[in-house]
Amino acid sequence: MTADHLESRRQEIVRAALRCFAREGFHATSVRDVVRESGLSAGAVYSYFPSKAELVAGAVEPILEALIGVLDAVVTDTDESLEEDRTPAETVAEVLRRIYPIAVGGELDYTRIAVTAWAEGLRDPAVRAIAEQTYGTVRGRLTHRVARWRDAGHLxxxxxxxxxGQVLFSTLVGFVLQHALLGDVDLDRYATALCLLLPRS
Amino acid sequence: MTADHLESRRQEIVRAALRCFAREGFHATSVRDVVRESGLSAGAVYSYFPSKAELVAGAVEPILEALIGVLDAVVTDTDESLEEDRTPAETVAEVLRRIYPIAVGGELDYTRIAVTAWAEGLRDPAVRAIAEQTYGTVRGRLTHRVARWRDAGHLxxxxxxxxxGQVLFSTLVGFVLQHALLGDVDLDRYATALCLLLPRS
Incomplete structure (x- = not known):
């Protein structure tokens, strides 16, 4: 198989895994379930993902990469354009607005995947390590944003x-939880309210 | 058995269930596991909790009641004492400071229980109903607090x-998630930072 073909096969397995995870949660999904969902052979699936932890990592990687990409774009915007300087809370609101269509606009609701991944992370050190690394990066960017805002004299x-930075991170994951579990949170209203925090002094 | 004896037996089962849930999560815990953990007969456990959903409800009830009790105490304080009027964010910080020793100071870490309950709520309508009701109450109190703060001219x-109110609720559940999953969040530093949101105008 060509590299393209290998990658497209890998993507096919990841999508099957995501459908299972969204439906049943990480814990209740076995590699065997993913094999069945994908319609491929067990050997094919195991050759790409030898363990369930690797399947979980492969499944959450694209959305976590998208989140960090969006965050970097928004933070870079903010840091570089002095004209339209966003507050730290406006930065988070803008990240939410940009990631939302990616997270819930497709075939899957990634907010559900996230909540089930958190619970799995409590039990599985490999999943926890992914969370620590990615969320550590996200919080680091938010902390950097707050430090610049403080150093500019607004705090x-x-x-x-x-x-x-941890408090602002909560406003991101809290939206995810309320969207997945309570289902009654509106992106625009939430993002608008978020912008009221840490106003310009 | 006397009513006291019945209640103390019920508590014994709830504590056994909580130990199982904290260790394994809701999904991986069966009523049979709780029977084993409690050292009681299956019949005894089933007579108090005929289904797993009722066991989950019984297990999360005390901490959710404690949370709402603390919230009511803090909000009532705030609304009634005009001298020392807390901002909405200071109200949340005070709730966190008071609930923290109850949530993590005992035998169990309720932040772990919460995260695993969220994931279970995505799959089990009975658990989701508990979350909707309790978190609905918590958010309602926060919304009320924000409305009073707004009506006093601060917003x-x-x-x-x-x-x-939803954004402030996120700062509560986001603390829970970071405590359970990342383990690196400090109550005092977090609560102090929280108080910077929504300053007096």
Whole structure:
């Protein structure tokens, strides 16, 4: 098989896994379920993903990469354009607005995948390691944004940028939870409300 | 058996269930596991909790009641004492400070229980109904707090109190997630940072 063919086969398995995870959660999904869902042979699936942890990693990787890509684009925008300087909360609201159509606009609702991945991360160190790495990156970007905002004089010089980065991170994951579990949160209203936090001083 | 004895037996089963849930998550725990953990007979456990959903409900009820009790105490404080009027974010920070020792100070880490309950709620309508009801109550209190803060002139008259209540709710559940999954969030630093949101105008 060509490299393109290999990659497209890999994608096919990832999509089958995502359908299973969205439906049943990570814990209740076995590699055998993914084999059945994909319509491929067990050997084919195992050759790409020798363990369930690798399947989980392969499944969440694209959305986590998209999230970090969106975040970087928004933070870079913010840092570079002095004209239209977003507050840290406006930065998070803009990330939410851009990631939302990617997360829930397709065949799958990634907010459901995320919630089930969190629970799996409590039990499976490999899944937890993915969460630590990715969420660590996201929080690092938010902390950086807060530090610049503080250093520009909008917050007191002794403000704890890391802790405030954790609070802002909560507004992202809290949206994910409310969307997946309660289903009554509206993106535009939430993002608009978010922008009221940490106003320009 | 006396009513006291019945209640103490019920508590014993709930504690056994909580230990199983904290260790394995809701999904991986069966009623049979709880029977084994409790050291009681299957008949005894089933007479109190005829289904797993009822066991889940019984297990999360005390902590959810504690959360709402703390929230009510803090919101009532805030609404009634005009001298020391907390901002909505300070209200959430105070709730976190008071609920934290209850949630993680005992034998069990309820932040782990919460994360695993969220995932279970995606699959089990009975668990989802508990989340909807309790979290609906919590968000309602936060919305009420925001509306009073807005009506006191600290926010523009057209601010969407419900959406801002959802954002504040995120700062609670986001703390829970970061505590359970990433384990690197410090209560005092987080609560202090939280108080910077929505400053007095």
């Amino acid at each position: 007191a010089a002794d403000v704890d940028a890391e802790a405030l | 523009a008259a057209d601010v969407d109190a419900e959406a801002l």
